[in-house]
Amino acid sequence: MNDPTGEKGYPLLFFSINTKWKIGALLTFLVLAISAGFYVWYSQHSSDAAPDSIAGYSYAILGTASLLLAGTLYSIRRRSHKKRALGKLNTALHWHIFFAIIGLVLIFMHSFGNLNPRTGTYALYGLIALVISGLVGRTLDHLIPRLIAGEVQQALTARGEDRIETISQKVQALVAHNTEALSSQPIAVNFADFSSRKQQVMQHRPQTSLEYEEDERPLHTPWDLAYISLEATPQELSRLMPDKHRPLTPSAALMPGAQQHLVELHKVQRAMQREHFYRYIIRYWRLLHIALALLTLGLITWHLIYAAQLLLH
Amino acid sequence: MLKFLEKLHISSPVLLHKPGDQVAQELHACIGCNECLLACPALAEPITIDVLNRETLAGPISAPVARFARACYQCGACIAPCPVGLHRDAMMMWLKVRLLRSSSVGAVPGAYPLEE
Numbered sequence: 519m520n521d522p523t524g525e526k527g528y529p530l531l532f533f534s535i536n537t538k539w540k541i542g543a544l545l546t547f548l549v550l551a552i553s554a555g556f557y558v559w560y561s562q563h564s565s566d567a568a569p570d571s572i573a574g575y576s577y578a579i580l581g582t583a584s585l586l587l588a589g590t591l592y593s594i595r596r597r598s599h600k601k602r603a604l605g606k607l608n609t610a611l612h613w614h615i616f617f618a619i620i621g622l623v624l625i626f627m628h629s630f631g632n633l634n635p636r637t638g639t640y641a642l643y644g645l646i647a648l649v650i651s652g653l654v655g656r657t658l659d660h661l662i663p664r665l666i667a668g669e670v671q672q673a674l675t676a677r678g679e680d681r682i683e684t685i686s687q688k689v690q691a692l693v694a695h696n697t698e699a700l701s702s703q704p705i706a707v708n709f710a711d712f713s714s715r716k717q718q719v720m721q722h723r724p725q726t727s728l729e730y731e732e733d734e735r736p737l738h739t740p741w742d743l744a745y746i747s748l749e750a751t752p753q754e755l756s757r758l759m760p761d762k763h764r765p766l767t768p769s770a771a772l773m774p775g776a777q778q779h780l781v782e783l784h785k786v787q788r789a790m791q792r793e794h795f796y797r798y799i800i801r802y803w804r805l806l807h808i809a810l811a812l813l814t815l816g817l818i819t820w821h822l823i824y825a826a827q828l829l830l831h
Numbered sequence: 832m833l834k835f836l837e838k839l840h841i842s843s844p845v846l847l848h849k850p851g852d853q854v855a856q857e858l859h860a861c862i863g864c865n866e867c868l869l870a871c872p873a874l875a876e877p878i879t880i881d882v883l884n885r886e887t888l889a890g891p892i893s894a895p896v897a898r899f900a901r902a903c904y905q906c907g908a909c910i911a912p913c914p915v916g917l918h919r920d921a922m923m924m925w926l927k928v929r930l931l932r933s934s935s936v937g938a939v940p941g942a943y944p945l946e947e
Binding site for chain 1: 847848850851852854865868869870871872873874875876877878886890891892893894896897898900901902903904905906908924925927928930931932933934
């Protein structure tokens with residue numbers, strides 16, 4: 519029965535078991551059970567329990583086939599332009615995980631416990647690292663978006679507006695209010711008034727040898743001649759903030775509430791930095807997984823060439 | 832650490848979240864072609880795009896949409912197929928934040944809508 523108030527909550531550790539997951543888990547368990555059962559039976563009833571025995575080759579072929587399917591099916595499905603149904607890509611991802619785990623177990627059984635420093639052992643280590651990176655990546659994909667959501671929550675107001683913008687507007691209003699209190703003249707809080715006052719100052723500047731455009735704006739105005747008023751502007755926050763290095767700063771320049779806003783601004787900036795960092799973790803863990811896959815592919819190819827040479831000679 | 836990762840980035844830099852007004856704008860611009868959902872590897876059960884858009888904007892969040900929102904791992908696979916250039920991942924992040932805030936003490940379920 520649906521809750522009329524809707525679903526609530528986003529716990530850090532959530533787990534939803536759907537039919538796909540159940541089928542995948544059952545299939546994995548079944549294949550592992552059959553493989554393990556055969557492994558135990560073969561080890562007890564045969565004197566040739568080695569990677570190059572019949573059972574060893576069978577495990578190797580099945581394991582390699584499984585790994586090939588793991589490596590290609592999902593990538594092909596993802597890049598295919600063929601119309602697919604909703605949820606099929608998720609199914610393909612589950613198959614990818616299933617084949618990868620099965621492949622690792624079958625290759626491990628293929629070794630029959632022989633972990634001498636040979637090409638096969640290096641390939642197996644690469645495979646173990648690859649599968650572990652995949653499982654860790656799935657865990658990160660589970661946890662990190664939740665952490666990102668926590669940081670985004672801090673960066674947005676209750677109404678979903680950008681908190682940095684809201685704080686900046688409040689601080690600007692504070693500066694305007696306090697500057698107005700310091701000087702009796704009202705100050706411009708928008709850029710239109712700012713530029714008109716700038717033009718007034720420019721008109722009273724002494725003539726220089728600079729070239730002027732038709733509307734009397736100099737072509738190359740040095741930055742220090744752009745604005746020479748001594749009045750405090752909304753942008754000059756530092757002149758109005760309490761400065762520890764200038765004990766002679768008048769107390770009237772202290773802006774009540776500004777420090778709290780700046781602390782809050784700093785918190786929001788830190789939250790956004792963390793969000794940035796978490797997103798990079800997701801991206802670069804994926805790259806690591808792909809890099810390990812390529813490395814493992816190289817090691818397996820090396821092992822196959824080595825094994826083929828042993829067979830042929 | 833973040834600066835080190837930024838220097839390493841090979842492809843485009845990661846995009847951060849979008850505020851509510853931008854998410855609302857993108858939701859209204861959505862043409863409902865379903866390409867984003869077809870490209871999503873996290874979507875396990877069929878959800879219609881209009882239900883997803885409606886529940887992202889406002890109102891209570893149904894169980895399938897909530898499960899999808901929690902499962903979304905912000906891979907960005909939904910961005911490239913969008914013919915309008917929208918950011919479904921940012922909309923999903925908005926849904927995540929709504930779910931997160933709905934679990935706060937005293938929070939009103941279905942609160943923080945983008946539209947009244």
